Amino acid sequence: MSLHVDAGHPTRAPMPPSRRHVRPRPGRSFMTWLDLKAAPYLLVSPYYLLFLVFGLFPLAFTLYYSFFDYDLTGTVEWTGLGNFTALLDDAAFWRAVVNTLAMFVIATVPQILLALLLANALNKRFKLQLFVRLGVLLPLVTSVVAVAVVFTQLYGRDWGVVNWVLGWFGADPIDWKAERLPSWLAIATMIDWRWTGYNAIIFLAGMQTIPKDLYEAASIDGASRRRQFWQITVPMLRPTMIFVVLNSTIGGLTLFSEPTTFYNGNVHGGTNSQFQTVSMFIFEQGFREFDYGYASAAAWLLFLLILIGSAINFLLIRRIGGNK
């Protein structure tokens, strides 16, 4: 199994034969219609039906209830935009937004750079290539809970390995769950440990579509390996980069499992919401305080946040490579 992706080499296949004209005969017209007109729709329908039930319907349902004061154990009352104005005025919500954005930046920027370098290294020829390439995917198949348990131990205040090592250099023990920036760093390493390999493999697949003759030509012109990396590999990877960055944006802004498990499954995200993300805030409002309307409104604000974040990143990435 090798990771060859041929997207960059559109093979020039012969033109497909023009569709035969089937003259409908009486009695068989339904079967023909089913075969030619309906079958494609039937074949793609499972995805759209699932999307309707688990995607579109919840989206609309959430929007509808975001205009209500909906207490699970109490009443349902229309409040118009009341939930949204209250949210924009809610310091706890903004604290969650800041936490989410901060952890997103701290986790994603080094992760993508690291994945890029890792992919570049994996793209060379070496022994046991397959095992090493598969190896970087290993963190992805470990359970989030197991990862959280291990990292929570590593970042323990009193008995954690990280503080122990820091102690060699004379540093005071850090309370990783109580201080805001340290908690973000701890969670960011957890995310990076899990997702760097995944992104590296995607980058690797992208790198293998770059024609070799570009590198040969550059070598003949005397370009160094480093220069080749920055001037050929990175610009040619732009489509892959856009996918990886958008994927990380969506994943980063909906971050939930790692910070939740980091605090023993408690969605408050630390005693003072030091690392409560917007997703955890939504969960807390909806399923701990049972304020469904408020949680729905927050979910829609998160949706807007993701749209804006994705748009900004898309525009940024389109500019890399310096051309155009």
Next chain:
Amino acid sequence: MIDNSRRGKLLAVAAVAALALGAAACGSDDTGTGAAAGGGSSAAAGPVTVTLQTFGGGKNFGYKEAVDKWNAEHKDIQIKYDNLTDQFEQVYWPQMIQWLQSGAGAGDVVGIDEGGMGLAKAHPEWWADLGEFGLQNRKADFAAWKWENGVTADGKLFGLGTDVGGMSLCYRRDLFEKAGLPADRDEVSKLWPTWDDFIQVAHKFQDKIKDTKFVDGTNTLYNVVLVQEAAKNGNVSYFDKDNNLIVDKNPAVKTAYDFAQKISQEGLTAKLRNFTPEWNTGMKKSQFATLGCPSWMLGAVSGDGGAGPDFKGKWDVAAVPGGGGNWGGSWLAVPKQSKHPKEAAQVLDYLTGKDAEVSVFNYAGNMPSNIQAQQDPAVQGAKNEYFNDAPVGDIFAKSAAALQPVFLGVKHAQVKNAIESVVSAIDDGSVPYANGWKKLVDDAVKAAG
């Protein structure tokens, strides 16, 4: 193709967890006849499985031996004992409310902590009527307040009491000896008639022993002082009896908060929040020497999750400064959605009965609320081997008899949860002492709204 993979992963985890819980909760469907849904008798072809759902750390409700005994003797009704989590306000109760409200997912017999009873009473539609199964005749088994808390406003009996908290103070006798303090429980009790005395002893202790703090964190003793003070202020804590939030007006809350702040400021806490993995590790690593101990806390200490077998005989039980008090204690109820309410009521009757409650006390240490069980010689004369043979029967039976029940409002669980986060936050330093009280009141108002 792998679009949204992270969110997918998360949803998958959530879905699997929900399915697992749901499957556990629906275990009763597997073997029942399904025809008994109306609440009548079920001419069961196979054994009926009654699912018992509880919460709590360590040995939690302590029903292990009682359930084993029942299952060995009753082939037709089998109990499936499922302790879902150690966190009531954060995890168990919100999940239970969703199940009760949606009509599916809850077990046949479910445990409810005192903090959830206000809401439970306000929703008679959630519960089966235990009166239909003849449990009205159990009234004489319980103190009046324990019985009345299991009756809804319209007079329906839905829950019977399991345990009462009572109050004591657990301490590490080996460390006390090392610090040159008396280790004998009667002498230790004499060291601290008041909380001020307690703080003085704490300083003496910490002057001698450098690696161990005197107290676990702010949260445990905050709750101890709160129930003691509530008893002095009309037996109310966060809500008055009309369910108005009185956090800012009730002197009991302020006194308890001030005490928590004081022990934290004076450096007497190990800065561990109770019922977290760090707190459990703290017990195993001797990070603190005393712990506020309602009866059910004994099981949390002696259980494998807590200090565990290595510390057998090193803990002991003394009187709590400031007199008695009650923290915690639970009820069992049968949700209306149960497919086997008759069998569930039988199981509930057994588990709250004298024999099962005595077994719970001997196994875990939870003080029975059942008066017959309290008066049983096996309880009265009981000594807890783990706690250096402390006469726990005597200690907790006394405090149970003199117990003043505190009124807890409909939204008590949510408000308690919000407040405890702040009480812990001043200890880990994420909320400055100067802002603590204001944040506590603000967050309580928000949680109650």
